[in-house]
Amino acid sequence: MRKNLGVHTILIAAALAMVAPFCWQIVTSLKSLSNATKVPPSLLPEGRWDNYGKVFDVLPFGHQFLNTVLMAGLRTIGQVLFCSMAAYAFARLRFPGRNVLFGILLSVLMVPPQLFIIPQYQIISSLGWLNSLQALVVPGLFSAFGVFLLRQFFLGLPKELEEAAAIDGAGPVRIYWSIVLPLARPGLVALALLVLLWSWNDLFWPLVVNTDPGKMTLSAGLASLQGQFQTDYPVLMAGSLLASLPIIAVFTVLQRQFIQGIATSGIKG
Amino acid sequence: MWMSKRLGAVALATMLAVSACSGGGDGKAAAADPNAKVTLSYGVWDANQKPVMETLATEFTKTHPNITVQVQLTPWADYWTKLKAAVTGGAAPDVFWMNGPNFQLYASNKVIAPMPGDADLSVYPKPLTDLYTFEGKPYGLPKDMDTVAVWYNKKLFDAKKLPYPKDDWTWADFTDTAAKLSDPAKGVYGTAAQLGSFQEYQYDTIAQAGGYVISPDGKKSGYSDPKTIAGLKFWTDLIENKSSPDLKTMTDTTPIQLFEAGKIAMYWGGSWNVSEFTANSYTKGKVDVAPLPRGEKQATIIHGVANVVSTKTSHPDQAWEFVRYLGSKQAAEILGQKGPIPAYDGTQTAWVKAHPELKLQTFLDSVSYAVPFPVSKNTAAWNEAELTYLTKAWTGQEPIDKAATELAQAMDTLLAKE
Amino acid sequence: MTTTMTPPHRSATAGARRGAERGGWRRGRAPRRGRGPSRRKEALWGYAFIAPTGLGIAVFYLWPVLQTAYFSLTEWGAFGGHTWTGLDNYRRLSSDPEVGRALVNTLTYTGLGLLSIPLAIGFAVLLNRKGMRFVGFYRTLFFLPVVTMPVAIAMVWRWLYNGDYGLINYLLSLIGIDGPNWVADPATALYALVVVGVWSSVGYNLIIFLAGLQAIPKEYYEAAAIDGAGPFRQFFSVTLPLLSPTAFFVSVVSVIGSLQLFDLVYVMAGSGAGARANPAFPRLETVVQLFYDRAFVTNDRGYAAAIVMMLLLVIVVLTAVQFRFQKRWVHYA
Secondary structure (H helix, E strand, O other): OHHHHHHHHHHHHHHHHHHHHHHHHHHHHOOOHHHHOOOOOOOOOOOOOHHHHHHHHHOOHHHHHHHHHHHHHHHHHHHHHHHHHHHHHHHHOOOOOHHHHHHHHHHHHOOOHHHHHHHHHHHHHHOOOOOOHHHHHHHHHOOHHHHHHHHHHHHOOOOHHHHHHHHOOOOHHHHHHHHHHHHOHHHHHHHHHHHHHHHHHOOHHHHHHOOOHHHOOHHHHHHOOEOOOOEOHHHHHHHHHHHHHHHHHHHHHHHHHHHHHHHHHOOOO | OOOOHHHHHHHHHHHHHHHHHHHHHOOOOOOOOOOOOEEEEEEEOOHHHHHHHHHHHHHHHHHOOOEEEEEEEOOHHHHHHHHHHHHHOOOOOOEEEEOHHHHHHHHHOOOEOOOOOOOOHHHOOHHHHHHOEEOOEEOOEEOEEEOEEEEEEHHHHHHOOOOOOOOOOEHHHHHHHHHHHOEHHHOEEEEOOOOOOOOOOHHHHHHHOOOOOEOOOOOOEOOOOHHHHHHHHHHHHHHHOOOOOOHHHHHHOOHHHHHHOOOEEEEEEEHHHHHHHHHOOOOOOOEEEEOOOEOOOOOEEEEOOEEEEEOOOOOHHHHHHHHHHHOOHHHHHHHHHHOOEEOOOOOOHHHHHOOOOOOOHHHHHHHHHEEEOOOOOOHHHHHHHHHHHHHHHHOOOOOHHHHHHHHHHHHHHHHHHO | OOOOOOOOOOOHHHHHOOOOOOOOOOOOOOOOOOOOHHHHHHHHHHHHHHHHHHHHHHHHHHHHHHHHHHHOOEEEOEOEOEEEOOOHHHHHHHOOHHHHHHHHHHHHHHHHHOOHHHHHHHHHHHHOOOOOOOHHHHHHHHHHHHHOOHHHHHHHHHHHHOOOOOHHHHHHHHOOOOOOOOOOOOOOHHHHHHHHHHHHHHHHHHHHHHHHHHOOOHHHHHHHHHOOOOHHHHHHHHHHHHHHHHHHHHHHHHHHHHHOOOHHHHHHHOOOOOHHHOOOHHHHOOHHHHHHHHHHHOOOHHHHHHHHHHHHHHHHHHHHHHHHHHHHHOOOO
C-alpha cells in the first residue's frame, strides 16, 4: 500500500476533478429552482427529493427508458457485429480496392455530424420510418469509427493462431468468429461501451426523427423539458441522473472485463 | 474521386429509390370526407406551455369529435433546426407555432399557407396581425402577445431612499436613477445593458429615440440613422458611466441572474418573466413593474406567437378550423389563466388578476403605443450581423456611431440578397 | 504475439519474434494460403465482410456527403431548391475573414487538445496497475464525466471561470491576483475552453487506452523485469511501443474530433444571449460552428456546404499526414 501512496494521491486528486460536475448534478437535483440558478451558487443540497418524483410526472419515463434501452442495445449489438466484420476484412483479408475503400470509410469519419441531419432525415422520411424504432436504430448501426477502432485492434493481435487455423482448413468466417473475436474482446468491449454511451446520450437525432413523446428516448425527453424562458434545472438533473444510473452500472460491470482481458489475450505468441 | 464503381452503383440505386419514394408521398388527401377521423399534429416549443396547449387540444376535440390533436413539443433550442429538417423531408406538423423573425422566410418559401376565407383580425393588436401578413395576405392568427417593461427591485430602491419609477418617467429620469442605484465597488448596478436580446433593449430604445431598424418596405437598414444611433448610445453610455456592468461581466453572469441575485436594480424584461419572478425565492415580493421610460416618444416592442398551417398538410380544412379555435375568445380565456398574455382583445383580465401584487396592467397599457418587431425575409442573417458589429461598441472597442454605420452597410448587403 | 518494433535494448521474448512481418494499412499481408482460386475466394469473403457496413455507410453517410459536395456549387435555399453558381461559394470562402479566423481557432483547439492523449495514457497506466486497491472504484470515478449531463458540466465550468463569483478567481484573490473573466476575455477564452475540452475527452480516451493495455501480454513485462528494467523503463520500452496502434487511433480520431468542434463553444461561450454576444467570440468560433450558423441559422446553405467541404479537405490532409508518419512511431504486431 505504501509504495502506491504517490499513485493514490495523483488518482484521488484527478478523480476529484473528474467527479465534480457529477456531484454538482446530484446537489442541483436536490435544490429548489431558485437556488439552482442562484449567483453565487450554494454548494449544499436542500433535500428536495420531490424533484425525483416530478420526473415521472413530466415524462413517460418507463416508455422512454424502454426506447433508450432498445435503441442503445440494438445499435451496440449491430455495431459490434458489423464493425468487427468489416474491421476483420480490412485488417486481414486481401481484396482489390481494400485501401481505397478503407480511405473512403475514413473520410466519412471526417465529416462533421451536423451535415447529416437533413439528408438522413429525408432518407428516414422517404422510407416512411419517422416516429419509429427503426428511425432511432438503423442509421446508428453503421460506424466508420467502430471499423477503424477495431481494425487498429485486430492489427495488434498475434497472427500465428489464425495462420495455424488456416492451415487446418478453417475459412475466414471461422477464423473471424472463433479466433479473432475472442482475442479482441477488450477492443469489442471498449467499442460496445462507447456505442452504448453515445446512443444513451444521443439527444438530437431522437428528438428530430421522433415527435411522439412515447417514441422518444430519455435524453430527448429530458431535452424537451427545457423551456423557452425558464428551465426546471433540478428536475432536469434528477431525470438525467436517473437515466445515467443504468449506464454507470453497466460500466462498473464491464470494467472488470478490462482486467480479465489480460488473462485471455496474453497467450503464448 | 475515389469512388469505386461498386459504390457508385449503390449510391445511384439509393438515389433512385429515395427520389422514387419521395415523389409519391405528399399531396392532399384525395377525398375530403368531412366526417373522417383525422389526427392533426401541432408543433410547439415551450415546455411550460405544453399543458395549456394540451388542454386547448382536448377542448377542441369536444366540439370537433372527429379531430384529435397531438401536441408535439420540441425544445426552443432545436425547434427551428428540426422544423427545417421536417419541412425538407416533407413531414412538417399540420399546425405549428411561428414567431416574427422566421415568419417571412416560411411564408415566402410557401412552407406555410395564407389563410383561406375571411377572418376578423381587428380583435388582435394591429402590430401583431401586420407581423403575420405577407404580400397583403394574413398567414395565421396570433396566439399570444408580449410587451416589454422595466422590472425593478423595490428593496434596492428603498435602500437608497429613492422613489419608485413613475409611469411618465423619461430617459433622463431612468439614467439618473440608474446612476444613483449603482455601486460598482459592491458589484451592484442600476441596470444591465444586455446585448443579445434586442427585443427588450435595443429595439425599444431605437423606437423611443424615433429611429428605426429596418425600413417599412424591408429593403433598407436604419442603423446609420442618427436617431437609431441615439437609441443604441443610450445603452453604451450606461456601460461607460458604470450604471451597467460591462459586457464581459454580463457574459459570465446573465443580467437576469444578476437581477435575481439583487445585483441589478432595474431589469428590462418581458411579460413572460412574470412566472419566473413570482416563483424565484429572491425576487418574489421584492419586484414590481414600471413602463419603459419615454425618450423622444413612448414605445415598446410588441411580439407574439402565431399559429400557422403547413402547405403540405393533408387536412387543410381541419387544420384551419383548429387555428381558428386557437385564435378564438374562448381559447384565449383558457390560455390567459395559465399562460402568456392572450392576443384576443378583452381576454386579458385573467392574466392581470393572476398576480394582483404586481402592476401587470402596465404590459397591457403599453400595447397602445407598441411598435412591431422588425423583421424581413431572412431576419436571422442581419440579427447575426447586429451582434457581430455591435459587440465592438459594447466592449468600447469602437465608438457606437462607427459600429452602427458598419452594421448598416452589412445589413443592406444582406437585405439586397433576400 | 509478434512485434516488429523491438527497440535495441529489448530482449529475449521480443527478439525471438523478430522477422515476423509488419502488418498495416499500406502493406498488409494476408495469411499465406495458396494462390488463384483461394485468392479469389478470400477477396469475395472480404467484400462480404464489409458489405453490411459498406452499404449502410454508403446510404446514410456517403450519399449525403456527395450531395453536399454538389450543393457547394450552388445557391441552396433554406428548404431546398438550388441554382448552379459554380465556384462562387469557394471564391467567397477565400475572401471571408470569418472563415480564416475560424480555421485558425479550430487548428489551435486541435493542437492543444492533443494534450488529452498523454494524460489519458498516464491515467490508463495508473488505473491498470494490478494488485492496487480501489482500482475498480477509481475507474468508475474517471468514467463519470462521460455520463454527466452536459448542462451540469457547463454550469460547473462556467462557475469556475466566472470573473466575479468564480472559484478560480476567488483562489487567485487569496494570493492577491485579480483574475480575468476567463471565458469572456479574448486573451484567455480559447485556453479556458481547451481545458474543458481536454477534461471531457480524457474519459473517452481512457476507455480506449485501458482496452489497448489489455492486449499487451504480461510476458513482455516479465522479460523486461528480468532484464532489470524498472517501472519507467518498462513503460517506455514495452507499454508505449505496444500501445502505439491504439495511440495512433486515438490521435487520428482526436484530431478529427477537435477539427469538428462545435458543442463545447456552444454551451461554454454563450450565456442566455448566445455565443455571438460574447466579446471573445472571434477568438472562439470554430469552422463547424460557422457551418452550422450558415446552414441552419442564416439560411446560406450553399455557402455552408462549401465551408464544410473546405473543412473536409483540411481533415483529409491532416489525417493523411498522420498515416504517412505512422511508420515512424506506430508498431503493429
